[in-house]
Amino acid sequence: MAERRSATRSEIVAAAWDAARECGLANLTLREVADRVGMRPPSLYSHFDSKNALYDAMFGQAWSECLAVMTECVRNLPDTPRGVLRSLAATFFDFCVEDLARFQLMNQRIVIDFEPSADSYAPAVGTLDLFRNALAELGIRDQQDVDLCVALTGGLIDAQLANDPGGDRWRRLLDRAVDMFAENVGL
Incomplete structure (x- = not known):
């Protein structure tokens, strides 16, 4: 379970970097990151409680x-x-x-x-x-x-x-x- 959670967090961070590179760091949104990992935005909060x-x-x-x-x-x-x-x-x-x-x-x-x-x-x-x-x-x-x-x-x-x-x-x-x-x- 912990290994899977860690892998998901890594995937989220990688998606956030991709979004930041495309849209700009200051324009990063949790919705964009969630979409990139196939997750609903509220689910992202179980991994990161804020942007x-x-x-x-x-x-x-x-x-x-x-x-x-x-x-x-x-x-x-x-x-x-x-x-x-x-x-x-x-x-x-x-x-x-x-x-x-x-x-x-x-x-x-x-x-x-x-x-x-x-x-x-x-x-x-x-x-x-x-x-x-x-x-x-x-x-x-x-x-x-x-x-x-x-x-x-x-x-x-x-x-x-x-x-x-x-x-x-x-x-x-x-x-x-x-x-x-x-x-x-x-x-």
């Missing part, structure tokens, strides 16, 4: 996937400091631009009244901790330096998704931005 509960499951899934990708990246980092920075930035960049709806839920406040639960937020914290630890191993420990690195990467991601979705205009600038950052912090 924000569904967003919460999506948020947690997105950050869990990101944490897994970034963990794999950290396991296979290059030997040079700039190589490490480039690898971390490129892995996160590529993960984010792969899916606009996922990026918006993870990193922007598209859904105004949504706040993730502590459980769903934990993988986001884990991802930032992983990044922060990798930078610390390079000697980058100042919070302003960490914030600058995050902002540079995030800004290029935003520009890519807003101005050249599916292209590589801002992706091509990533190594240059990383090198500028590395130079600034003395690497």
Whole structure:
């Protein structure tokens, strides 16, 4: 029974992602999601008690996937400091631009009244901790330096998704931005 319930929840979340990709994250409706899984909307409430509960499951899934990708990246980092920075930035960049709806839920406040639960937020914290630890191993420990690195990467991601979705205009600038950052912090 628990296995079936879990499978149904997974199917609902997958349908919600499909709907968000087609209609926009903020336009997601429980009726649309229920229709996609062949369920009546009231039945959906036995799995998610609100639209924000569904967003919460999506948020947690997105950050869990990101944490897994970034963990794999950290396991296979290059030997040079700039190589490490480039690898971390490129892995996160590529993960984010792969899916606009996922990026918006993870990193922007598209859904105004949504706040993730502590459980769903934990993988986001884990991802930032992983990044922060990798930078610390390079000697980058100042919070302003960490914030600058995050902002540079995030800004290029935003520009890519807003101005050249599916292209590589801002992706091509990533190594240059990383090198500028590395130079600034003395690497």
